[in-house]
Amino acid sequence: MFPILRTELTKLHRSLALLLILAAPTLVGLFLLLNGLRDGQQRPWEVWLGASSGIWAFFMLPMSVTALTALLAQTEHAPRAWDQLRALPIARWRIYAAKALVVLVVVAAMTALCLMLTLAAGALAGLIRPENAPTGPLGLATVAESLGRIYLASVLMIAIQFFLALRFASFVPGLVLGIAGTFFAVVATGAEEGVFLPWQMPVNILASEPWRAQTALGLGLGLGLLALLAAIAVLSHRDVP
Amino acid sequence: MSEFAIETRGLSRRFGRQLAVDALDLHVSRRAVYGFLGPNGAGKSTTIRMLLGLLRPSDGQALIQGLDVGRDRIGAARQVGALLEAHGFYGNLTGRENLDLARTLRGLDRHELDRVLDLTDLRSSADKRVSDYSLGMRQRLGLARALMGSPSVLILDEPTNGLDPDGIADMRRFLAELPDRTGATVFVSSHLLHEVEQIATHVGILHLGRLTVQGRLSDLLAGQPQDIELATSDDAQARTLALAAGYDVADDLRLRLAPHDDARRVAAEVNRALIEAGLDVHRLAPRPRTLEALYRQARLNLPEAA
Numbered sequence: 001m002f003p004i005l006r007t008e009l010t011k012l013h014r015s016l017a018l019l020l021i022l023a024a025p026t027l028v029g030l031f032l033l034l035n036g037l038r039d040g041q042q043r044p045w046e047v048w049l050g051a052s053s054g055i056w057a058f059f060m061l062p063m064s065v066t067a068l069t070a071l072l073a074q075t076e077h078a079p080r081a082w083d084q085l086r087a088l089p090i091a092r093w094r095i096y097a098a099k100a101l102v103v104l105v106v107v108a109a110m111t112a113l114c115l116m117l118t119l120a121a122g123a124l125a126g127l128i129r130p131e132n133a134p135t136g137p138l139g140l141a142t143v144a145e146s147l148g149r150i151y152l153a154s155v156l157m158i159a160i161q162f163f164l165a166l167r168f169a170s171f172v173p174g175l176v177l178g179i180a181g182t183f184f185a186v187v188a189t190g191a192e193e194g195v196f197l198p199w200q201m202p203v204n205i206l207a208s209e210p211w212r213a214q215t216a217l218g219l220g221l222g223l224g225l226l227a228l229l230a231a232i233a234v235l236s237h238r239d240v241p
Numbered sequence: 242m243s244e245f246a247i248e249t250r251g252l253s254r255r256f257g258r259q260l261a262v263d264a265l266d267l268h269v270s271r272r273a274v275y276g277f278l279g280p281n282g283a284g285k286s287t288t289i290r291m292l293l294g295l296l297r298p299s300d301g302q303a304l305i306q307g308l309d310v311g312r313d314r315i316g317a318a319r320q321v322g323a324l325l326e327a328h329g330f331y332g333n334l335t336g337r338e339n340l341d342l343a344r345t346l347r348g349l350d351r352h353e354l355d356r357v358l359d360l361t362d363l364r365s366s367a368d369k370r371v372s373d374y375s376l377g378m379r380q381r382l383g384l385a386r387a388l389m390g391s392p393s394v395l396i397l398d399e400p401t402n403g404l405d406p407d408g409i410a411d412m413r414r415f416l417a418e419l420p421d422r423t424g425a426t427v428f429v430s431s432h433l434l435h436e437v438e439q440i441a442t443h444v445g446i447l448h449l450g451r452l453t454v455q456g457r458l459s460d461l462l463a464g465q466p467q468d469i470e471l472a473t474s475d476d477a478q479a480r481t482l483a484l485a486a487g488y489d490v491a492d493d494l495r496l497r498l499a500p501h502d503d504a505r506r507v508a509a510e511v512n513r514a515l516i517e518a519g520l521d522v523h524r525l526a527p528r529p530r531t532l533e534a535l536y537r538q539a540r541l542n543l544p545e546a547a
Binding site: 003004006007010011013014015075076079080081082083084085086087088089090091239240 | 290293294295296297315316318319321323325327328329330331332333334338341342343345346347348370386
């Protein structure tokens with residue numbers, strides 16, 4: 001499995017997907033920095049990190065997953081590389097499993113990068129304008145745990161976007177569903193049913209009602225892993241005309 | 242072990258109501274250079290996709306070195322190097338990086354990279370991004386990838402696509418020598434009859450999903466009826482004489498011979514008869530037996546070679 005994983009990571013070199021991996025968390029960090037410097041108000045680290053987690057879970061993570069899966073899939077669809085890959089003497093499920101694993105690892109890395117860039121933005125704000133430096137304890141372990149749960153709750157959304165991106169040669173179905181899912185997740189934030197929407201599961205981790213967070217985590221991770229396995233099985237067994 | 246490197250038995254593929262490949266029985270001998278010919282839409286690509294296990298047959302089976310592709314796709318795929326019409330290269334990576342992906346996935350030694358780059362004369366441009374490659378360079382890179390691990394069967398779909406005349410000549414020479422150099426069997430799908438004729442030891446012609454002709458090229462051409470091109474000082478009288486002698490005469494005064502006719506003997510007879518009739522013979526030439534004539538004859542929807 002390691003050689004396939006290595007080749008999947010090699011394909012990211014000089015790719016648009018790599019740009020996205022760096023750009024999405026950077027945008028969150030940049031926003032927080034500009035927001036922190038906007039007025040003379042000094043905010044505690046808790047607010048900085050809470051805003052970062054919220055933006056990430058609410059909007060940037062679903063949109064990034066949509067774009068990332070589309071870009072990774074297009075590296076195979078665009079040059080019609082599936083034929084070469086699927087003709088190799090390798091079990092096909094390994095090819096798709098490696099791709100799924102890369103998406104999971106990359107999204108985890110983006111989530112971690114988002115946290116690191118938030119810390120960097122807070123520190124930079126303090127350097128530029130000391131009166132805007134974040135205050136109070138960092139509470140890093142709590143935030144890291146929260147981001148970890150957000151990530152785990154996003155697995156169902158990742159599985160769905162992953163399947164659509166690889167199943168269709170056009171990026172349109174995945175993109176449309178990703179945008180629609182994110183849109184409904186945003187407009188239906190307060191709705192109880194929203195917790196069952198895969199694109200809203202990550203942000204529900206931050207909900208004040210414990211049942212919402214537990215439901216989002218249970219469904220997002222549990223169904224997500226099942227959906228990923230199903231996606232790998234379906235993709236491996238279908239003919240690519 | 243099977244005597245054939247590639248064999249299909251009643252291989253068929255249906256897309257909806259359309260039968261794209263119809264009960265195909267391919268027999269590709271070991272160390273042959275097999276030209277797989279047919280017009281667009283004849284089913285060549287569908288057949289190749291089934292040989293590579295990319296498409297499941299509706300019926301029948303495909304065997305590579307005796308291994309059933311349907312039952313042991315991975316075992317069969319280990320025997321094969323393929324150059325497909327869609328190269329599937331990653332434009333953001335260099336030629337060397339692209340080859341290294343294939344090398345890694347096949348579990349081959351790192352030296353394979355330089356070996357195939359040298360074979361295809363690509364070493365100097367190996368570190369350029371593939372997005373900067375010409376079509377011909379991509380074609381050679383595709384061949385380099387197909388040659389990795391010295392497979393015993395090479396399946397090449399239109400290998401001369403995008404090559405300049407020198408590149409085509411190099412490719413022709415390379416493929417023709419390959420069976421003797423490496424013991425590999427080469428299966429080439431092409432529409433360039435002249436190119437295939439120069440390298441193929443065997444051919445199969447596909448038409449509307451059916452194999453209409455298959456066999457050793459020299460045998461097939463030997464069995465082809467010949468024509469004799471004729472031009473005289475009085476073509477009308479020559480036609481009358483030829484018809485009276487029992488020959489099949491075309492509108493342009495070609496004499497269409499039967500497969501068993503000896504063209505040289507007929508030419509001598511005709512020449513003698515024309516001279517005895519007082520005609521000047523300007524041209525009397527047995528028409529060479531070509532793959533194109535065979536191909537045209539095999540394609541039922543086309544008239545016989547003009």
